[in-house]
Amino acid sequence: xxxxxxxxxxxxxxxxxxxxxxxxxxxxxxxxxxxxxxxxxxxxxxxxxxxxxxxxxxxxxxxxxxxxxxxxxxxxxxxxxxxxxxxxxxxxxxxxxxxxxxxxxxxxxxxxxxxxxxxxxxxxxxxxxxxxxxxxxxxxxxxxxxxxxxxxxxxxxxxxxxxxxxxxxxxxxxxxxxxxxxxxxxxxxxxxxxxxxxxxxxxxxxxxxxxxxxxxxxxxxxxxxxxxxxxxxxxxxxxxxxxxxxxxxxxxxxxxxxxxxxxxxxxxxxxxxxxxxxx
Numbered sequence: 001x002x003x004x005x006x007x008x009x010x011x012x013x014x015x016x017x018x019x020x021x022x023x024x025x026x027x028x029x030x031x032x033x034x035x036x037x038x039x040x041x042x043x044x045x046x047x048x049x050x051x052x053x054x055x056x057x058x059x060x061x062x063x064x065x066x067x068x069x070x071x072x073x074x075x076x077x078x079x080x081x082x083x084x085x086x087x088x089x090x091x092x093x094x095x096x097x098x099x100x101x102x103x104x105x106x107x108x109x110x111x112x113x114x115x116x117x118x119x120x121x122x123x124x125x126x127x128x129x130x131x132x133x134x135x136x137x138x139x140x141x142x143x144x145x146x147x148x149x150x151x152x153x154x155x156x157x158x159x160x161x162x163x164x165x166x167x168x169x170x171x172x173x174x175x176x177x178x179x180x181x182x183x184x185x186x187x188x189x190x191x192x193x194x195x196x197x198x199x200x201x202x203x204x205x206x207x208x209x210x211x212x213x214x215x216x217x218x219x220x221x222x223x224x225x226x227x228x229x230x231x232x233x234x235x236x237x238x239x240x241x242x243x244x245x246x247x248x249x250x251x252x253x254x255x256x257x258x259x260x261x262x263x264x265x266x267x268x269x270x271x272x273x274x275x276x277x278x279x
Contacts, residue, residue: 004028007055011073015046023102024052026272027129033058033098039121040064041086041101041114041130046071049100050079058098064089087114091121098127105132105271106143109223111233119237124277128238133270135230136222137261139178139247139254140170140269142210143222146202168206175206179253182260186211226261227268234275241274 006028008016034057040049043063047070050063054076061079063070064086075081082089086101087110099118108114118128134140146168168175175198176189184192186207193203208214212221227244234240247269257266 006052009051009055011046012048012051012055015071016048016052017044020044020048020102023131023272024049027100028056031098031127031129035059036097037095038062038098038100039086039091039096041099042104042107043070043081045069046073047075047079047081049102050081051076053098053100054079062091062096087117091117093120094123095121096126097123098129099275100129102131103133105130105230105273106135106141106225107132107220107223111223111225111230115234115237118275119277122275122277124279126277128273128275130234130273130275131271132230133245134170134222135227135265135268135270136224137182137226137257137265138267138269139249140174141222142176142181143170144174144176144206144209145169145220146205146209167202176210177253178249178251179257179266181210182257182266183253186213226265227271228262228265230271231273234273237278238275239278241276243272243274244268245270 006025008021033053036058038050038053038058038061040053040061040063043050043065047063050061053061059078063079063081064084065081066083066085068083070081087108099122105111122128134143136142145166148167167173170176175193175196180192181189189210190203190207193206194200198206209221231240231242245268247267254266
């Protein structure tokens with residue numbers, strides 16, 4: 001059988017992240033989106049995924065995000081954007097053929113609530129696809145992303161918008177040893193980073209992000225859920241196909257973390273969940 005041709009509009013091609021396109025291709029290769037009503041949980045700034053669904057034949061697409069955070073580029077006529085937690089929005093029952101979300105399983109604070117909502121709004125023959133990475137007990141589960149502040153840019157005019165540039169992140173410039181976020185307390189993490197020549201001002205921002213010390217990072221840092229927590233939240237309502245991203249490495253922090261977490265959870269960097277309503 002000839003593979004389906006994925007249509008990628010120019011605006012999407014210019015702005016979509018590699019992981020977003022990879023996950024969408026994974027879904028698109030298995031599921032016919034023609035004529036389907038779609039809900040995306042946790043839309044990105046450029047609304048790339050809802051645009052992809054629309055460009056590939058979905059009849060109606062709803063994107064959601066907890067904040068009014070999207071580009072001014074007009075949306076296609078059959079796409080709408082709603083501000084709010086997708087688990088709480090009052091959608092009609094059995095309203096969607098597809099519920100889709102990438103990079104969300106590591107963020108959603110109320111997974112049981114989201115599972116109940118998807119069960120309510122998904123058609124009996126519908127499908128859910130939810131992805132997340134990195135999960136908290138995995139080696140990169142701290143999910144740290146620390147941006148430069150204005151004073152850290154040289155010769156930047158005061159009225160010029162701040163560039164989007166990271167100082168530290170979990171996948172690139174990562175000063176945190178794998179799994180150490182599970183072993184260190186916040187003060188121990190701070191001491192470790194200072195001892196390893198991270199500037200104190202940066203240390204405070206890193207530690208706040210990892211442990212959300214001020215409580216102000218919900219929606220961006222980790223929800224502290226393990227792979228087994230995530231899977232259990234959806235198994236009551238759905239037939240769940242689990243596609244894990246497994247890590248075979250170990251270190252001293254992995255060994256220490258076995259006192260709190262199972263080996264399977266420590267090795268699960270991320271998950272894809274395929275959800276079918278139970279009959």
